[in-house]
Amino acid sequence: MIKFSKQQLKIPQMSKPVYLVTGGMSKFDRAIPEKRTEELVIDAFLEAAEFIKKSPEELKEYIHSCYYGHFADHFGDQLLGEAVIHDRLGLDPLGNVGIKTGGATGGSTIWEAYKAVASGYSDTALAMGWERMDEVPTDEGNHYIASAADKDWETPLGHIYTGYYAVMAQKYWQVFGKEEESFRRTLAEIAVKNKGYARMNPHAQSPMNITVEDVLNSPTVAHPLRALDCCLMSVGASCVILADEKTAYEMTDNPLLLYTSAGSHTLRVADRRDMDIPLLPNESPDQYKDLGLRFPGGDRYPGFTGFLAARMAAYYAYGMAGIVDPTEDLDLVELHDAFTISDIQTYEDIGIRPYGEGRTYVESGDCYHTNPFTGQPGKLPANLSGGLIGCMHAVGATGIMQVIEVAQHIWGRWSEMHADEAKWKRFNREKPDDWTDLQVKGAKRGMAISHAGVGSHVTATVLVHPDHQLKGRG
């Protein structure tokens, strides 16, 4: 649809508030030959139990239903893998369901668990996600990922997903980036930032101390995208526990309010019809009237440059949590940086910057933990985990990892979970000598965006400390 009814624009009204109680994750890596998927899932669960000082048995006593995010059955070569995981976690005969929405699988899994608790079906629910992308060589992995494009109309063209993003990168670069070398460098800065933050994260698969030149000189994958512009292929698991208010405060003294919403758009970018830009609370109806004048060719929305699914997810989530301006109202975000270009596109879709001006979020220094130009805290730090470029993209686990990372900042426990020498050792990784504490001081609210395909599914999960709720929430 390209016009919306009043019913479709309703801000979701949940029957009761839902809280994030705890979360945990495994090590992430390109290949983990020494562990089965079940072992990684148990690693994630054990970390979640330990985080709130509970034994696994104690934590399991609260769980009433389970939501399992695993995107690609063909990667794992195991249909109904949810039943294997559920059994190995010792959670039979509780109800469980598998959820798969491509790259947004992790976010969608939380969305399902959230609704289960909000509706009263369960007082406590487990959302667990995993992916095993090491069962095939990289070129076959690329073919599998490209199978998430249209099998008749797109996949036969190269069997390479990066290509389907590169056409968006090309369009965005020419229209909004005005083909400037400076814009290409800004894209590269995102990779430098995220690879760099990954160095402080023991879970992260691809920590790198690199420069813009390194990104620009890395092998071309699909012009203008280069290898260091692209997300990782990963193995690993992550989970969160959601509960209603009463149960959450029984389990821990510091649960966080959680709101999750979802949007969608066509699998093929080809099918996206020209339409009016739906507005977020911090935008005005007039502000995009001259978009095509300021950026010739930029007046076709969403075209190849916007993600309507992300915009819709943000619209619902902002209404639910009372967010007016994400840059003012949030303290940090984890975005789905599948590619440096899609990261910039998303800044605009979710209203961190107006359409056409995404680059300024990076160029102002706002997206950093510490603004490199002022030395002051960044206004809205993004992807301190390292994101999909630096930490991992174990598809079903990604959206859940992002939520855990945001939560640890609001809990003020980011350093505890990332500095621990024992964890670095257990993951067989060397903690860098210049390890830096990336805790966002005084973080009260944050958001994670989980994104599939070329924008087919997007979820937004907002976390709010209960003492710092916003007025005007839905």
Next chain:
Amino acid sequence: MSTQNRGTVKVENGRYRVSGNFHYAFPNDPIRDENGKLLGITNPADMTHIHAYGGEAPFFENLSNAKLLGTKCANPKCETYGSVYIPYRIHCPDCLMRNEEVDLTDLARKGASVHTFMITERTGAFNTLEKPIRFVNVEFEGVSTILMGYLSVGEPSIGMKVVPIFQTKNPTFTIMDLSWVPAGTSADELPEGFSL
């Protein structure tokens, strides 16, 4: 282990009739570390799927006849009545009525241009296109969608006028039977098997 007599399929009386082999079994191999410790096994698999084009079949059939078919909503009561679609949509996304087929070949020859593009040397497994691949996303005057394809001659740029070419000799009956070349390209510049 050979993969001879690969499977083929016909439909008779509305049912699939298959002949030949649709899968080939290969033995597993152990995966060990440098100390000889067993870590896993390889699981070879070679399978052929049977895929129905359904209502999109006319599109794929007609590429080999040098025709580019799209569809349009023919329901006057629909809010988006008259909208033209390529990729070929069987049903209107708004009213869900069955769309009417429209021949877009002439429109594509006169009014198609590159909306965006990309060039790649890297492909996934099973790619059969010659590298580097030049993707072009083609927009048409009066059409509400943008079609993905590949350019067979020259270098792409945004706004460039292009015309379709079709694999009329030895067609594959896939989207790869459709390619694009800059407007004004002569027939002798086309890849083997393609015609304007």
